Amino acid sequence: MFLSKVWIGWLSAKDPYQLHRALWQLFPDRPTDERDFLFRVEEQQRGKGAMALLLSAEQPQSASVAEVIASKPMPQNIAAGARLRFRLRANPVKAIKDSKRLDKNGEAKSIRVPLIHEEEQLKWLLRKFAGVAELETARVWQEPALFFRKQDMGGKIQPVCFEGVLTVLDNQALFELLRQGIGPAKAMGCGLLSLAAA
Structure with a gap:
């Protein structure tokens, strides 16, 4: 990488x-x-x-x-137990059923909605790092909404920036998170986890 x-x-x-x-x-x-x-x-x-x-x-x-x-x-030699600073711009969301939008079987479609409360956003982050890294500290910075146009449709996402310190539990799983990214809206600049020595 x-x-x-x-x-x-x-x-x-x-x-x-x-x-x-x-x-x-x-x-x-x-x-x-x-x-x-x-x-x-x-x-x-x-x-x-x-x-x-x-x-x-x-x-x-x-x-x-x-x-x-x-x-x-990118260095590939991060060891389990390493203590690192991290930064992540993400789009924390949850899926809910929307009874106004039905699929071809007449069932409510699942849609993504943003998590807007800091407590929910931090719980989302903890779930993403479960088994991969232990969070020592984590802060949430609210960022401006991103508006975009794709063909003839407009869209909006509500990113946040997480910063803090983590301890690596599983270095292979951490590299997989780095490679895949975290959460949705990667095409809009979300999901990149960056790490530095603490």
Whole structure:
């Protein structure tokens, strides 16, 4: 896996869906592949562009809409018992049945709704780390809603940023979390877990 810093021009950076499409261009000749990268916008300058952190299976290559500023292989030697600082932008949600929306069998469809209370958000985070890492501390930062357009439809997600300190319980499971990401809305810049020495 590679960890990279990427600059995305404003035309693509101003909409989360377009930003995701711009990042795809860093991996040429893969139009039918499934996404195997995660990203998180670290800084956005209105009218100029955005700086994003990118975790990918392949090393990215600069493209016309996005420039790779730095890229390095991600260390693979985190040991069980290691104490690390973490940061995660996520979209904590729960599934509920919506009786107004029915599937083809006439049953209520399951829909995702955001968890809006900090206590619920922290419980969600604990469930995601269960058996993988023990949380020593965790803070929640509420972030602005992300509005996006995909084809002719609009959408909105409500991300939050978690920061804190954890102790690794299962390093293989931790690498799987790093690789897969945590929670939904990964195409909108959620799910990337970053780690540093505590």
